Amino acid sequence: MSQVNWNNYACRDFYDELMAAPGQPRESAGELCNMLARFSAEELAERKTAAEIAIRTMGITFTVYSEGAMIDRAWPFDIVPRIIPTNEWRKTEAGLKQRVQALNLFIDDLYHDQKVIKDKVLPAEVLAQSVNFRPQCVGINPPHGVWAHVCGSDLVRDGDGTLYVLEDNLRIPSGVSYMLENRNVTKRVLPELFASGKILPVDDYVAQLYDMLASMSPRPGDDPQIVVLTPGIYNSAYFEHAYLAQQMGVELVQGSDLLVDDDDVVYMRTVE
Template identity: 75%
Template sequence: MSKVDWQDYNPKGFYDELIAAPGKPRPEAAMLCEYLASLDARELAEHKTAAEVAIQLMGITFTVYTEGNMIDRAWPFDIVPRIIPLPEWQRTEAGLKQRVQALNLFIDDLYHEQKIVKDGVFPAEVLAQSANFRPQCVGIHTPHNVWAHICGSDLVRDKDGTLYVLEDNLRVPSGVSYMLENRNVTKRVLPDLFATGRIQPVDDYTSQLYEMLSSMSPRPGDDPVIVILTPGIYNSAYYEHSYLAQQMGVQLVEGSDLVVGDDDCVYMRLVDGLCRVDVIYRRVDDMFLDPEVFNPDSMLGVRGLMRAWRKGNVALANAPGAGVADDKVVYAFVPQIIKYYLDQEPLLPNVPSYLCMFDQDRDYVLANLDKLVVKPANESGGYGMLIGPHASKKERQKFAELIKANPRNYMAQPTLSLSTSPTLCDGAMEPRHVDLRPFILSGETPWVTTGGLTRVALTKGSLVVNSSQGGGSKDTWIVDLSGN
């Protein structure tokens, strides 16, 4: 049976994460590539099967909504990890901390003095039309002045090797449980490669998350009562909610399990009575959090929760209103936001962006729809986008009308040549496009996961990495070659 021959592996002009040139692995990937080349097709298939069995046994699933049905599927996973050398990761980590620090200062400013608007750095009309600015949050002070306690920023690498921030997810970012489970599966499948000690660990995330949440408690000195608020079993990220609750040893609750008392404190209903709650890691969208303030028909939230939060009797992560910075038009201003609040140049670049609200940008976008990716300001999960080069003339015409009707709601970017990584497809090693979602925790100080969730477009030639649209994932290795 044939073995992997890296001479035959051809990423076709794209930057490849593991292979620098035919037959030449990058230094940080040499150990892995040598190991994979030593396996024949049968052994590779056995490794793939072992991963699939582990995923089934561990119950790692995600939910797909299709044609009105909800389907639980096994997590799609590729056994070939994506590798990043430690020095590059350290630079990336510093850039992520800088970015989230500036974004938290920005959010806090918008809900207080709005200096950045008054100083003309951030356009008033962008704020005025923000779908995620919550007037109900104006004047509220959060612990450590942090609003986005958990952020997932998506990174992509272009063909010249530059790592760009594609977007920031500041509302209820998901995927970290899959990052942790990917490592658990990989350790089962490729145990010998972890013996060198060069692959940096990722398993401290849940303890860091617990510490960060604890630091927000309105009752310092006591053991805080922390809960994770989930919309319930039908939510696509329910696996993650239950996983994180189990790993941290905290209660997983739904809105009906909580009540706000006459003292404006939040209590959890237990068999033997009520127990006061200090910190809520909420995985429920703003608009469903409190029927007293937001959607009056919501069955997912807790009546009076915003009252308790405003009075400082409970901490919420992420804070309601943090999504004001989770807007693809706001994204385009992040370099100016970093400069304004920190007086620093961005360590991580944005993808060049065109804002349709500006006449010159809009004219360029409309004239070049066949070359650009157009995104609505507040969609997520890869929905509502136009990928110009792959779109039909009719689809481009439809987007032209949408842009003209609501220019503020659209921005465009060049189609990036996303980097590839070797992926096991039908028994052969083939390049597939990848991105990376690291997670940044912000409490008293920021903390970044070692690597993140690498998502992979499993369909040949596809740039869509979202699991809801046919993507999968890989383990991400940060490798230290210094010998320390």
């Protein structure tokens, strides 16, 4: 007996990414819905258990701060993946790239001509009251004009299914390691989904991150010294810090591991 009968599926008053109506999967989710309908309740439960075991084995955790205590918890994982159609993703991808470029131009303007203030697009008092504005950076020209090297944009869907950006995380973008591990777990528990080869890969993210950081080196052509800076093991995102450092093959350091010498160069302390 099947675990899922899509004819009895209740579509509520919000945009459902899986079903257009009871018994009618959205075009992009048809293959997934057909596969799930073939699973028995026991098989679905077994795959859910397999995902939980994989997460524990891989050590995928996040820290919860509660009543002064720090508790490591396993990453919550839904074995039913979200399907984003290719045409929708291409449009979203192009928009996000444009958005990151605009954000970098905005920051660059704040530290140079401040046209956005002169043209009264941004009130001067907003900048004056910002604790994140660094006067020491005025006039600085970072490599390639890039101030924000990584951006974590939170996406939400409106009632009609349109994707919007809720916020852009530029200072401390986090979460990508969980996305990468989610994909790995999904491949383990639902390998049938990947048999067709229609799913876009995400495996090259770490290599792209490394190449981007290396391109920012002030000494092009040299072997850049890249590190991942972490507050330490008690930080809620420590799993991600350790994961990215390990995947990129770079050092994981804390602030106490670094020093700025008289030549204004940042050095990493060693045990030697």
